[in-house]
Ligand SMILES: O=P(O)(O)OC[C@H]1O[C@H](OP(=O)(O)OP(=O)(O)O)[C@H](O)[C@@H]1O
C-alpha cells in the first residue's frame with residue numbers, strides 16, 4: 001500500500017459523528033465512490049494482496065460490500081455472490097446471525113453460491129468489530145467453500161475486528 005493512497009483516502013473519507021447512533025464515528029465512503037480515479041486505485045489496492053491466490057469467487061456483504069466486491073470480481077474475472085440481509089434473496093438460503101458495532105443482524109446466502117472447491121474472497125467496505133466478516137466466513141464454509149481472504153477498504157483497528165477472524169488473511173487499505 002502506498003502512503004500516497006492512504007493519504008488520499010484519509011483526506012477523502014468523511015467522518016460523521018454520532019451516526020447512526022450516539023458515540024459512533026461513522027466512516028462515510030460516499031466521497032470515495034464519487035471519485036472515479038480514487039475508486040480505480042482502491043480496487044487495485046484491495047486486489048493486490050490476493051494476486052496469485054487462486055480466488056474463484058468474490059462474496060460481497062450487503063450493502064456497501066457490493067460496491068467494492070463487484071468491480072473486484074470483474075477484475076479477477078470470477079463470479080460475484082452477495083451475502084444479503086434476511087428475506088432479500090429469492091431462492092434457497094442459509095443464514096448466520098452476528099453482532100456489530102451498533103446492532104445485531106442476520107446474513108443470508110443462496111445455498112448454491114459457493115460450493116465445494118470454491119476459493120472465496122470476502123469483500124466489505126469497513127471492518128469494525130469483525131462480526132459481519134466472521135459471520136460471512138462461517139456461512140461460506142457451511143456452504144462448502146473455503147475462505148482465501150477478507151479484503152476491506154477501512155479497518156477500525158481500535159474495535160479489534162481481527163480478533164474475530166483468527167487464522168484469516170485480512171487485508172485493509174487503510175487502518176484508523
Ligand atoms: O465489523 P462489523 O462490526 O461487523 O461492522 C462492519 C459492517 O458494518 C457495516 O454494514 P451495515 O450492516 O451497517 O450495513 P450497510 O453496508 O448496508 O450500511 C459495514 O458495511 C460492514 O458490513
Ligand SMILES: Nc1ncnc2[nH]cnc12
Nearest residue numbers: 025026027028101126128
Ligand atoms: N464506524 C463505522 N463507520 C462505517 N461503517 C461501519 N460499520 C460498522 N462500524 C462502522
